[in-house]
Amino acid sequence: MFWTPEPDMLTIDHLTVEYYRRGKVIPAVRALSLSIAPGETLGLVGESGSGKSTVALAVLRLIPPQDGTIREGRILFQDQDLLRMDEEALRRVRGKNISMIFQDPFTALNPVMTIGEQMAEGPAAHGMVVSLEEALTHVQLDPGRVLKAYPHQLSGGQRQRVLIASAILTRPQLLLADEPTTALDVLVQKDILELLFSLQKELGMGVLLISHNLGLVARYTQRIAVMKDGEIVEQGAPKELFSHPRHAYTQELIGALPKLLYSRP
Amino acid sequence: MLSLYLERFKRNRLAAAGLAIIVLLTLGAALAPALCPQDPTAQNLTQRLQGPSAQHWMGTDDLGRDVFSRLLTGTRVSLSVGFVAVGIALGVGTCLGLLAGFFGGRTDTFIMRWVDIMLSIPTLFLILAVLAFLGPNIYNVMIIIGLTSWPGLTRMVRGECLSVREREYVHAARLSGVSTPRLLFVHILPNVIAPILVSATLGVGGAILTESALSFLGLGVQPPMPSWGNILTIGKDYLHIAWWLSVFPACAILITVLAFNLLGEGLRDVLDPRT
Numbered sequence: 001m002f003w004t005p006e007p008d009m010l011t012i013d014h015l016t017v018e019y020y021r022r023g024k025v026i027p028a029v030r031a032l033s034l035s036i037a038p039g040e041t042l043g044l045v046g047e048s049g050s051g052k053s054t055v056a057l058a059v060l061r062l063i064p065p066q067d068g069t070i071r072e073g074r075i076l077f078q079d080q081d082l083l084r085m086d087e088e089a090l091r092r093v094r095g096k097n098i099s100m101i102f103q104d105p106f107t108a109l110n111p112v113m114t115i116g117e118q119m120a121e122g123p124a125a126h127g128m129v130v131s132l133e134e135a136l137t138h139v140q141l142d143p144g145r146v147l148k149a150y151p152h153q154l155s156g157g158q159r160q161r162v163l164i165a166s167a168i169l170t171r172p173q174l175l176l177a178d179e180p181t182t183a184l185d186v187l188v189q190k191d192i193l194e195l196l197f198s199l200q201k202e203l204g205m206g207v208l209l210i211s212h213n214l215g216l217v218a219r220y221t222q223r224i225a226v227m228k229d230g231e232i233v234e235q236g237a238p239k240e241l242f243s244h245p246r247h248a249y250t251q252e253l254i255g256a257l258p259k260l261l262y263s264r265p
Numbered sequence: 266m267l268s269l270y271l272e273r274f275k276r277n278r279l280a281a282a283g284l285a286i287i288v289l290l291t292l293g294a295a296l297a298p299a300l301c302p303q304d305p306t307a308q309n310l311t312q313r314l315q316g317p318s319a320q321h322w323m324g325t326d327d328l329g330r331d332v333f334s335r336l337l338t339g340t341r342v343s344l345s346v347g348f349v350a351v352g353i354a355l356g357v358g359t360c361l362g363l364l365a366g367f368f369g370g371r372t373d374t375f376i377m378r379w380v381d382i383m384l385s386i387p388t389l390f391l392i393l394a395v396l397a398f399l400g401p402n403i404y405n406v407m408i409i410i411g412l413t414s415w416p417g418l419t420r421m422v423r424g425e426c427l428s429v430r431e432r433e434y435v436h437a438a439r440l441s442g443v444s445t446p447r448l449l450f451v452h453i454l455p456n457v458i459a460p461i462l463v464s465a466t467l468g469v470g471g472a473i474l475t476e477s478a479l480s481f482l483g484l485g486v487q488p489p490m491p492s493w494g495n496i497l498t499i500g501k502d503y504l505h506i507a508w509w510l511s512v513f514p515a516c517a518i519l520i521t522v523l524a525f526n527l528l529g530e531g532l533r534d535v536l537d538p539r540t
Contacts, residue, residue: 062436066369095441108433112455118434122441166441 008035008076009206010059010174015073017054017063017230028054028068030230036206038173041197043217043238044210045253046227052210053103055227056176059208060094077174096126099167100176101196104183105159109151116147119166128170135165139195157188161195168199175200178210193220214253218242226250273535280531286524294340303331305338306489314507324509326499332509335491336517342480342492343473343521346407350472351465353411354418359461361415362422363449367430376419383416392475393484401484410472418464425457432456459536463529470525477518493518 017029029051036042046052057063058070061082075082077098082090102108110118116132123130133143139161151159160180167175180196181189197220200207211217217224218238225235226249234247245251274280293300302322309329317324323332365376392409399405429435430453438452479485480494488495493514500511 060440062440064369064430091442100437100440102433102437104433108437110434110438110452110456113452118438121438121443125442125444163437166437 007037009038009078010208011035011074011076012055012059013074013076015055015058015075016071017051017058017068018071019054019068020066028230029058031073032227032230032232034225034232034235036174036208038206039200039204040223041200041207041209041221043221043224044208044227045212045214045217045224047212050227051230052227053178054230056100056178056208056210059176060098060100061090092126095122096128096170097172098174098176099170099172100178101160101163101167101180103179105156105163106151106183108163109159111151113150114147115149115151115154115162119147119162119169122166123169126170130169132165132169135169136162138168138199139165141165156184157192160184160188160192164192164196164199168203168205171203172205174206174208176208176210179212180209181216182211182213189216215257226253270535274531277531277534279527280535283524283527283529283531286520287528290340290521290524291344293337294344297337297341301331301334301337303334305330305334305491307331314503314510316507317509323513324507326496326507326510327503332496332513335496336493336513339492339496339514340517340521342403342486342490343476343518346403346410346476347469347473347525349407350410350414350476351468353408354415354468355461355465357412358415358418359422359454362419363426363453363457365419366423366426367445367449367453369427373423377423380416380419383413388413389475389478392479393482396479396484401479401487403486403490406476406479406485410475414468414472418461418468421460421464422457425460426453429453429456459532463533463536466525466529466532470522470529473518473525474522 012032012034015029015032016027019026019028032051032055034042034044044052044055054063054068059075059077059082061070063070070083073083077093080089080093082093085093109115119132119135132147136143136146141158141161146154146158146162154162160183164180177196181192184192193216196207199205209217209221214224218241221238223236224238224241225232226241226247227233228249234241234245234250241250242254245254307330309325312321312325312329313327315321315325315329321331321333323336326332326335361376361380365373391413395409396405399409435448435452438448443452476485476492477494477497480492481497483495483498485494486492496514497511500507500514503510
């Protein structure tokens with residue numbers, strides 16, 4: 001029998017995004033190409049301003065038209081070009097087949113709505129009937145308490161769990177996670193990521209994990225793409241990348257990782 | 266959240282006093298027909314220009330009508346003009362502000378230039394001109410005050426909407442497929458409601474002042490129907506012999522507008538997250 005590789009679920013091809021700043025046009029992403037297979041996790045690493053969040057926003061077509069534009073490229077999701085879809089078709093895909101977990105759990109929840117009300121929005125917009133209780137139990141939260149709570153009554157870790165629960169409510173095939181743990185403290189970070197990736201295995205989602213933390217990404221992903229100034233400078237499996245970094249920037253990133261001072265014998 | 270606001274509000278004595286006065290005035294206006302000691306339009310020429318007495322608490326006017334009864338009935342005019350005019354301004358101003366802030370681009374430019382034009386016209390003269398054309402009556406007054414007082418509100422709502430629009434929960438809601446009207450009115454509007462509430466409260470005071478000025482000039486409520494402004498008009502002719510005809514309606518206007526301003530300022534302090 002021949003082994004046939006699974007076709008990629010998401011293929012970004014020569015994506016170029018430009019932002020407008022004070023009348024000038026500034027390239028944020030330049031001719032970027034990457035792909036994610038079903039069930040795979042791709043880590044996208046880079047410093048702030050390297051354009052990594054812009055990639056996620058471009059996939060969702062959430063770049064505000066007054067702030068910038070997608071100049072060219074293709075974003076194929078399950079063989080459909082997201083950039084050439086009309087609003088209606090896009091709305092059927094967005095938030096249903098593709099979900100996103102935002103960076104800051106403190107601003108990603110509406111302060112004047114209860115958790116239950118907010119979580120119900122997505123499935124309602126897609127005409128789906130789902131169990132919020134089940135999703136919350138899935139992320140180890142107590143539905144009885146959380147559903148009626150307002151965001152300010154929850155801790156950062158709990159809010160991020162709520163966001164993960166909302167993101168998987170519609171059983172998406174692709175999950176974009178933009179710095180999902182940056183705003184949380186270290187121990188909570190670990191819990192959240194482990195939760196996220198156990199859910200990924202269970203649901204078979206493709207995940208794009210965006211982070212500035214190379215060490216963290218290396219631990220949880222099968223493949224890493226390093227981004228600098230809007231371009232991918234290097235791509236590969238974490239092991240390869242660490243043992244033979246080819247690009248100077250990757251070497252610099254690896255060099256910047258804190259060394260373990262006390263290694264176990 | 267709400268209990269925190271209530272607690273803060275209770276500690277703000279001036280705002281609470283303002284609210285108490287407004288409640289009292291509203292009750293007075295609602296029950297005016299029952300509370301009036303005399304018929305506010307009944308003339309009694311043998312009793313004209315009488316000073317305050319046990320029978321006429323605030324004296325009588327040039328036709329012998331009881332000033333207290335007329336003042337109390339005038340409260341209905343002032344408050345209803347204030348609330349209805351601000352209601353109209355709120356509806357128009359909030360919707361336009363949300364649209365301008367949310368959609369940006371040409372929509373924004375069009376609405377905001379319109380706001381600039383409205384703000385550059387002296388409002389009182391515009392109102393006078395329109396009322397002279399349409400004819401003075403209380404409904405025209407309400408509508409025209411409402412339709413000229415939205416621009417400031419629009420500008421403020423737009424600013425708030427611009428900042429709320431960029432928050433992640435709005436992105437998140439849009440991402441999950443929430444429709445644009447729902448996004449505007451369910452997700453964004455409740456987050457900008459605090460400053461709207463404050464400026465609406467202050468706006469009621471302003472609208473009452475404008476109505477009084479119009480009635481004073483004879484373009485508002487028409488006699489014999491009493492309003493604070495047209496009581497003052499009569500009062501100015503008799504200022505040297507019948508002070509009560511001017512002083513009481515003037516105090517009524519002063520206290521009412523002051524009450525709304527105190528409440529508005531108090532709400533601002535209570536709802537401002539920085540205090």
